[in-house]
Amino acid sequence: MPAPSGTGIAERVAVGQVADRVGASAARPDGAQKTRGEFAFSSDLWMDAMLWGKTLRSPHVAARIRSIDTRPALATPGVRAVVTAADVPGRPTFGLEVPDQPVFASDLVRYHGEPLAAVAADHPETARAAAMAIVVDYEPLVPLVDPDVALEAAPIHPDGNVFRHLVIRHGDPGATGDVVVEGTYEVGMQDQAFLGPESGLAVPAEDGGVDLYVATQWLHVDRDQIAASLGLPVERVRLYLAGVGGAFGGREDVSLQIHLCMLALRTGRPVKMVYSRDESFFGHVHRHPARMWYRHHATRGGDLVKVEARIVIDGGAYLSSSNAVISNATCFAPGPYRVPNAFIEGYAARTNNPPCGAMRGFGAVQACYGHEAQMDKLAAVLSMDPVALRLRNALERYDRLVTGQVLTGAAPVREVILAAASHPLPPPADPGGSILALPGGAGATAGPGDVRRGVGFAVSFKNVAYSEGFDDFATARLRLETGVDHEPVATVTVATAEVGQGFVTLAQQIVREELGVRRVVLAPASTVDVGSAGSSSASRQTWMSGGALQLACSTLRAELLVRAAELWECAASQCVFDEGEVVQAATGERLSVQDLLSPAPLETEQEFHHRPTKALDADGQGDAHVSFMFAAHRAVVDVDPDLGLLRVVQVATGQDIGKAINPVQVTGQIEGGIAQGIGLAVMEEIVVTEGRVRNPSFTDYLLPTILDMPEVLATVIEEPEPDAPYGAKGVGEPPTISSGPAVLAAIRDATGLPLTRAPVRPEDIALSHGETT
Amino acid sequence: MPVARVAVPTTVDEAVQALRETPGAQLLAGGTDFCVEVNFGLRRPPAVVALRRVRELRRYEVTPASVVIGAGTTYADMGGPELSSVLPALAAAARTVGSPQIRNAGTLGGNVATASPAGDTLPLLTALDARVRLRGPSGGRTVALGEVVTGVKTTSIAPDEVVVEVVLDRRPGPQQFLKVGTRNAMVIAIASAAVVVDLEAHDVRVALGSVAPVPVRAAAAEAHIADAIDWRAAGGPRASAAALARFAELVADAASPITDHRSTSEYRRRAVQVIARRALERCVARAA
């Protein structure tokens, strides 16, 4: 069958300047298309004679399924297939870490919105009506919705209710400090809220397999899960990346992939599915809500002595990546500080709440709300400046983490703190200025006299790439040949999911840097032409896919040197690469890349693995992480305490990035990440009552608008990471981690209220404020 | 396949006729409520009567005594210079609605017919005792807004009736609209308040949004503060801090808010008293 249109996977040829190499703000190859609204996202996929799929989801939070009668749906004119759990040809379950989640619920429903069946029909409206016509006899059960209760309760799944219990014992458990501060903190359920809803198109293939065009974060891991459930060898399940409209972790898990492939194989027709906005809220995992208890011990001088913590995250009904998220929350629980003694417990619980998994910041975000509130408390008790206390305890290179791991990489913690702190503070609110600049914005609720300003500070750290012994790698294929106009053309083939982060730009910059080639072609990402790139998550692709591509470039460069040496009849070691040409050191003779390519093109495929990491032992000790990124944020917030409304005026940040391969893209990540961090601090929350999602829409799940976005002042610290390509750590996650805690701290500063919960709601401020005044 | 039939009338009478001739037909104005409901599967009309081409719905008229606003008037128009000079609080309400795209599409008639407790034009309309002109198969009728909006998203508009225009008496004096939401733009009101001060009649009108099933007047607060204001004070009317505080309490008494996923009843009660008081203080000075 021909390829569908609207795949967004057309080859992207970019003729850049040779100067657009590592360190330059080269333009995105897909930038103009995206800003003009011409980029084809996965929801634009189209094929003639395709069918439309629709999923039936449970209206119940927990229920026993007595029966499912699909006959009314099948009897609907225009319906071509209905599939349920009974039709899953292979493994009935899927999952990123452990396959514990049913493709379709068959005996039990464990969360609100769990899929039970899927329909394919000639028209989306027919599919929707047919899905509604399916008769399911449910016996509602009392849902288990409290994660602390769940840890002890009767299991709601054969694998039990404790996904993971992790303990970190470090130093002397009996150590105590002169000063002790204690607190409990809570973080609500944030959604990735990517703007392109889940969508894909599955096309049955002649070999009995299936071609799936889909927006995802990791093609190969999707493929493996799909193939297992379809009972097909992986070669017969081919995935192609369609245009991805944002991800933020929410596309790491399989959503509609298996359903779509089942429908396509059943009907023998291409089938497309696009989740509606409300369905999207049920279709992917969310950020884990967390409950945290902390006790910090310090000397009177302000040195941390011990951190005790207990962190419980609610994983919801299925595992997803909860095990890795709780590992992060536990490992990073103390924050980026020197902590000689620690006792930290992390629990990930299974409940009947919506499944939670990966989201930008991945466990470090929740912990940061706890440790940074604690640092402020400690500073207050010690009558110390909060920034000074953080500087005093800031980790340095060769310090030991509470996991026993020694920081061997760059650790410019002091630098990021000082950078954030030294940005100029904003001028006071202008009494004659726009009402839009005040808390309440367009609602015109506040006058300048109603507003108090607060300043808050927060610091964070997080791992880059996958941890705990995972063999994390990426693959890149590179072909060099002479183009029609005799210019050399480099074709990059990677399965790296471009989810908006801009790897498509970096790939070209890396090739130009290494080979001096102007013309770089990015082949479509798929599972067909190249090995796995790993996931576009954990801030890892610049390092990992960037590393693989750098390796591929240096391999081909070496081959060019060999070709030149053969022509010159000298040793390859006598030849050097310079500005896209090979130079014979002794004679100064030069050969261009196109000269060297004339006999035959060059091609290579390379895998890049990062330094191996180790598992954590029973005391939570081990070199579990490959590298760490640090960031500090200072937030200035205007608060109208009587109404509890606020406006974030400014966020200043210092961020450790190793190296800015593309400074404009770095700024984009920082600003976007801060928007998402602010969102969690002040408005973004999936409201879940007794397991039921109350606000699955953008009417009620509020994302920051441009009027909620502050001025951002950013300083990047470029201290090269020793074993990272170009010294570049990741950039994507740190802006989302400590920006929110800084905002919360600023609101505390403005109001004097404890505010231990994120997001802070207007009533949390206004009603408590009323009590105190 | 269920494809809706679409009628595109150019006059109100044609629209009424189209409604009558097509059973189940529904009016579509800017579509900003309509289409959301379609997307959520809450509305599946077999036929649609689109009002965009009905010119007479888009006009508005300002006379010395009243303002007549066609149902097809958009928020962008309400927030524009002409209407904002005579109805500044309606303009303020219009500017709080949605985003520029929504304000270019959404209409006054749609806001009235949707009758949401959070409809942002409704508090000011309620404060000004708006009258709604409707037209149906048997002719026109004029009804008080309070009789049109009968409950949460329910109205007394018949299925074959069109909202033609809204009539408001002009009041000489300042007016304000304040709206509380968790985001600084494009947000559904958690609480809102419109305050209209009549410097000639010496009265104050207060109406509240999002704190009851329908927009409500705070009659006791109005009476109290009209009495308490020193209307003839040099430099303009003023009220004492105590009178303002009592006003705020009485405003809260007029509210019967609910707790839902957007907010709590306690907060809504608090918010409405804070904003009603602030709105009044922007109209009437506080006595030292």
Ligand SMILES: Cc1cc2nc3c(=O)[nH]c(=O)nc-3n(C[C@H](O)[C@H](O)[C@H](O)COP(=O)(O)OP(=O)(O)OC[C@H]3O[C@@H](n4cnc5c(N)ncnc54)[C@H](O)[C@@H]3O)c2cc1C
């Ligand atoms: C993103 C977004 C943000 C929003 N923000 C706000 C907000 O801040 N404040 C707010 O109040 N609203 C808001 N709304 C809701 C909406 O914009 C308003 O209620 C708007 O006034 C509806 O008008 P419309 O012309 O779009 O009506 P439509 O959606 O076309 O119609 C709505 C209803 O009114 C009926 N109707 C329309 N015109 C007439 C008429 N002349 N006679 C009889 N019946 C009629 C229709 O049949 C339908 O039942 C928002 C909506 C969206 C999508």
